[in-house]
Amino acid sequence: MAKSTKPAAKKPAAAAAPRRAAAADGSKIAKTQLIEMVADRTTLNKKQAGDAVATMLECVVGALREGRSVGLPGLGTLSVAQTAARQGVRPGTSQKITIPAGKKVRFKVASTLKGNL
Template sequence: MNKTELIAAIQQKSELTKKDTEKFLKAFEEAVTEELANGGKVQLVGFMTLEVAERKEREGRNPRSGKTMVIPASKAVRFKVGKALKDSVNK
């Protein structure tokens, strides 16, 4: 499902207009992005949790040359599935 299909599905279930559904989805994306950028966590109980994880600087190898190189520290978004979602997928 892509973004357009998601908007159509939400619109059908919520009976909102397409324009309102697009506004909702955009606002949701912005709110989640802002919270994660500030180091926060987004938790929808039973559905999912999104949080930022710190990756330390580490040593790696270039697969082509085999030379050792330093991989810089970075941040990554971690997704944890909620129990209700996991149970509904496994039915």
Template sequence: MTKAEVVNRMAEQAGISKKAAATALNALVGAIHESLKKKEGKIRIADLGTFRVLKRKARNGVNPQTREKIKIAAAKVPRFAPSKSLRDLVRKAK
């Protein structure tokens, strides 16, 4: 599903204009971005899941083209953990 399809579905289900739905979706995405920028960034949305930032340690890797060993620097990465209700919903989907 694309962003445009999400906006269309939101507009239909909420009975609002597509412009209002797009504004609401952009506000949600912006709030998630702002929350994750913070030092202990984390945002939990009931029935959806939790967005958070994890610290990945530095590690050794291999360049697959040259087989040369390389060092991969430590990094902060965004992660999403689905809620139990979302996991159950997906498992039961046919």
């Protein structure tokens, strides 16, 4: 039997209202929703709010790439930590492997946020 060369039909996009309701019940908040929230709470329009959010994220990522920590008052601190090389086991085969040294981004929650959760 030959495979179809047609791409799979895309599902219709969900309406904006259900996404907002889902975010209120603990789901992930998307970048576009974050931009809408910033625009609603400030005098910025959505384009300006989008630029502000994107610039802030670029600054945070840039600082982490340089190895610097980023403190976000009321939220927490992001930092880069070195990980040592270690032995691991490949799932399924039980073969021992060496996991190389690397870097991880760590997040320490601010005590004010921890107390308010």
